[in-house]
Amino acid sequence: MNIKRTAVLLGKEFIHGPKSFMFVWAVIAPIGFTLIATLAFGTLFSERPKLGIYDKGDSQLVLNIQELDSITTKVYDNTSELKQATENGSVDIGIVLPTSFDDAVKQGESVTIEGYIWGESLAKNRTIIPVTIADLVRALAGQEVPVEIESVTLGEETGIPWNERLLPFLVLMGVFFGGLMLPSTSLIDEKQKKTLEALVITPASIGDIFISKAILGIVLSTFMGIAILVLNNAFGANSPLLVMVLLFGAIMAAELGLIAGALIKDITTLFTIWKSGGIFLFAPVFIYMFPQIPEWIAKIFPTYYALQPVVEISLQGGGWSGISTNFFILVGLDIALIGVIILVLKKSRQFRS
Amino acid sequence: MAQNAIIADNLTYLYGDLVAVDHISFSVARGEILGFLGPNGAGKTTTVKILTGQLKPKEGKATLLDMDVTRNVERVQAEIGVCFEETNLYQRMSAIENLKLFARLFGVTDFDSYALLKRVGLAGREKDRVENYSKGMKQRLMVARSLVSQPQILFLDEPTAGLDPTSSEAIRNIILEERKRGATIFLTTHDMMEADKLSDRVAFMNQGKIVALDTPHNLKQQYGKRALKARISSKDGRLESREIDLDTPQTADAVRGLFEKEKVVTIHSEEATLEDIFIKITGRRLTE
Numbered sequence: 001m002n003i004k005r006t007a008v009l010l011g012k013e014f015i016h017g018p019k020s021f022m023f024v025w026a027v028i029a030p031i032g033f034t035l036i037a038t039l040a041f042g043t044l045f046s047e048r049p050k051l052g053i054y055d056k057g058d059s060q061l062v063l064n065i066q067e068l069d070s071i072t073t074k075v076y077d078n079t080s081e082l083k084q085a086t087e088n089g090s091v092d093i094g095i096v097l098p099t100s101f102d103d104a105v106k107q108g109e110s111v112t113i114e115g116y117i118w119g120e121s122l123a124k125n126r127t128i129i130p131v132t133i134a135d136l137v138r139a140l141a142g143q144e145v146p147v148e149i150e151s152v153t154l155g156e157e158t159g160i161p162w163n164e165r166l167l168p169f170l171v172l173m174g175v176f177f178g179g180l181m182l183p184s185t186s187l188i189d190e191k192q193k194k195t196l197e198a199l200v201i202t203p204a205s206i207g208d209i210f211i212s213k214a215i216l217g218i219v220l221s222t223f224m225g226i227a228i229l230v231l232n233n234a235f236g237a238n239s240p241l242l243v244m245v246l247l248f249g250a251i252m253a254a255e256l257g258l259i260a261g262a263l264i265k266d267i268t269t270l271f272t273i274w275k276s277g278g279i280f281l282f283a284p285v286f287i288y289m290f291p292q293i294p295e296w297i298a299k300i301f302p303t304y305y306a307l308q309p310v311v312e313i314s315l316q317g318g319g320w321s322g323i324s325t326n327f328f329i330l331v332g333l334d335i336a337l338i339g340v341i342i343l344v345l346k347k348s349r350q351f352r353s
Numbered sequence: 354m355a356q357n358a359i360i361a362d363n364l365t366y367l368y369g370d371l372v373a374v375d376h377i378s379f380s381v382a383r384g385e386i387l388g389f390l391g392p393n394g395a396g397k398t399t400t401v402k403i404l405t406g407q408l409k410p411k412e413g414k415a416t417l418l419d420m421d422v423t424r425n426v427e428r429v430q431a432e433i434g435v436c437f438e439e440t441n442l443y444q445r446m447s448a449i450e451n452l453k454l455f456a457r458l459f460g461v462t463d464f465d466s467y468a469l470l471k472r473v474g475l476a477g478r479e480k481d482r483v484e485n486y487s488k489g490m491k492q493r494l495m496v497a498r499s500l501v502s503q504p505q506i507l508f509l510d511e512p513t514a515g516l517d518p519t520s521s522e523a524i525r526n527i528i529l530e531e532r533k534r535g536a537t538i539f540l541t542t543h544d545m546m547e548a549d550k551l552s553d554r555v556a557f558m559n560q561g562k563i564v565a566l567d568t569p570h571n572l573k574q575q576y577g578k579r580a581l582k583a584r585i586s587s588k589d590g591r592l593e594s595r596e597i598d599l600d601t602p603q604t605a606d607a608v609r610g611l612f613e614k615e616k617v618v619t620i621h622s623e624e625a626t627l628e629d630i631f632i633k634i635t636g637r638r639l640t641e
Contacts, residue, residue: 008457016445194441198498201405202458203431 001211005204009212013186017216022185026178030224033173034231037166048072049125051133052091054082057099064136071132083116092121093129105141164315167232168288168307171314174228175246176281176303179221179253180260183213184270187261206345210258217254222246225310234314241320242313248330249306255337256281262344284308305330358383358506358537359404363413366399373399375561376413383505386528386538388552388569390545390627392637396561397541398438401508404539405435418505431459434504438511438541440491444484448475448494451483452501459502466501473497474523489520496524500531507531510541525551545627555627559635569627576633577625581608585615592618 017023050072055062066073076082079096086094096114098104104111113133117126187210190196199209225246229235235242264270284304287293288311298304309323309330316322359381366374374396381387391397402408404415406426415422417429442451449466456464470479473493483491496512509528513521528551532538542548548555549569557565565572579599587593595615597607599622611617625633632638 004460005458008454012454016443019445193444194437194439195443197407197437198435198441198455199458200407201430201433201435202455203427203460204458205427 001207006208006211010215013212013216022181030174034170034228049128050091051129052082052085052094054079055097057101059097059101086116086118089118092125093117165289168311169285170228171225171310172285172307174224175221175249176253178224179217179250180257183217183254183257184261186213188267214254217257218250221250221253229314238313245309251334258341259344302333356382360416364403364410365412367411372561377563381537383537384535385553386532386551388548388555389541391558395558397558406430433506434499435508436495436499436512442483447480449479455498456501461502469497489516506537508539549627557631564634572630573625576630580623582623583620584618586618
């Protein structure tokens with residue numbers, strides 16, 4: 001490998017690679033799926049309910065509400081400010097607490113609270129805020145809460161929300177779609193347009209060419225993995241370890257892409273194989289979607305060893321001890337795939353020199 | 354420094370059971386233009402691929418500039434330029450971008466891409482995307498690309514195929530300029546006139562073997578028939594043809610007799626073409 005020539009080829013890949021249809025698709029598809037999933041299962045744009053308060057007196061209720069993590073509270077100085085904030089959606093509900101509100105409640109008097117509701121607020125927010133206020137008022141008055149709700153899970157439900165179940169699929173798609181498809185389509189395109197033939201008679205070796213294509217795939221795929229975790233609020237925990245795992249997963253994706261690119265003659269065949277053979281890449285995500293499936297089945301598939309550490313760190317807060325075994329298997333698979341690439345190059349007449 | 358830039362020694366290559374190149378041996382002197390002729394499937398491209406390090410021969414050895422090609426692929430490829438028959442430029446790049454990419458891969462730093470493009474007649478279109486070029490322009494750019502490293506050996510595979518006369522002539526001039534610079538040129542072509550005009554020697558390849566290798570003049574001497582062709586006016590005014598073989602003891606008498614007895618309208622000499630010679634040797638046409 002020659003670093004200068006690889007850098008020249010890498011420059012070409014970075015300048016001209018993003019102009020390809022596959023590059024755009026490799027970015028758009030995983031992010032599109034993420035947005036659809038997060039919108040459907042509510043993580044991306046769902047914020048805490050927002051309550052606006054104008055307190056004419058000095059109510060303890062305001063302090064009690066502000067201590068709650070489940071509601072965002074904003075305090076206003078007069079009714080018109082509160083109304084304006086509610087009207088433009090700064091708060092879901094605005095309430096006006098009268099003077100001597102606490103005294104009246106404690107004495108058991110009937111008190112009217114004037115309230116405003118933003119017309120576009122979510123129904124769940126319109127429910128959460130009044131119920132929470134009613135509970136706090138009862139507490140202020142020194143009364144028992146009249147109803148206590150106990151949740152009982154029925155059926156096979158394990159309690160894992162769907163946005164968490166889909167995250168492994170989204171991560172795998174982000175990492176493997178770009179990481180695999182970009183080097184493979186680029187290589188096949190160069191074979192079909194015969195530009196590869198022009199490159200291999202320069203002093204650049206086929207190794208330089210392969211490495212430059214792999215690096216673009218690895219960079220894109222690592223970036224996509226991070227982006228999807230960030231969009232799903234799952235990147236915070238132990239991010240350096242997470243990036244390292246994503247990087248080695250991206251290396252596996254790029255290596256598989258190079259093997260596919262070296263063996264497959266045209267883009268149509270590549271897509272046919274992707275559609276039919278993609279199951280082998282994506283099989284491990286099913287155990288996260290449906291936890292009742294035994295985990296050993298997923299271990300048959302190499303992508304499991306890239307996926308499990310990501311899930312362990314990002315969703316279960318795990319650290320090095322929880323992922324070390326699978327991570328070493330992942331590194332081993334990456335090294336083994338280098339051997340496969342060398343073998344493919346030796347067997348393929350196209351790259352023999 | 355050896356005299357020969359290219360030495361092919363007993364080169365053999367098989368695609369499965371098909372023998373594409375069958376124990377061929379030849380050499381090309383430094384600064385020489387060798388025309389490599391043969392019909393489709395004769396083994397020309399496979400030979401070029403072996404010589405340029407794209408294929409390893411099953412048997413034999415290729416030596417370029419005193420280097421064993423198989424063992425020194427990168428060093429050999431640093432000294433050669435290849436212009437392919439099929440266009441294999443980066444279509445979405447401009448001409449300048451194409452040339453600069455290959456110059457960088459060859460490690461060429463003092464490189465004037467504008468001057469090179471001017472030389473091949475592409476001045477003014479340097480920054481256009483190659484996909485908007487005509488076939489002739491693309492071919493001229495391919496030739497320019499093969500020259501970015503000022504190679505010692507230039508492999509040109511059908512460089513003028515399908516081009517208009519102006520583009521063809523421009524490429525032929527560049528070939529002659531490169532020879533003047535000292536480059537050795539391995540020219541694969543179907544165009545007999547071109548081979549005859551440009552080549553110092555020509556090799557005929559047929560069914561994986563080299564069946565003849567010599568200067569065009571010697572091949573014509575050896576295999577061709579020289580003749581005089583005359584048009585005469587007969588007594589009733591009709592034009593008739595007469596042919597006199599120039600290589601017989603009776604030639605002088607026959608020529609004298611022609612002028613004494615007939616009314617000669619036109620007369621010219623005719624020599625065999627390389628195409629005629631190829632047919633004579635192989636029984637096949639080059640364009641088969």
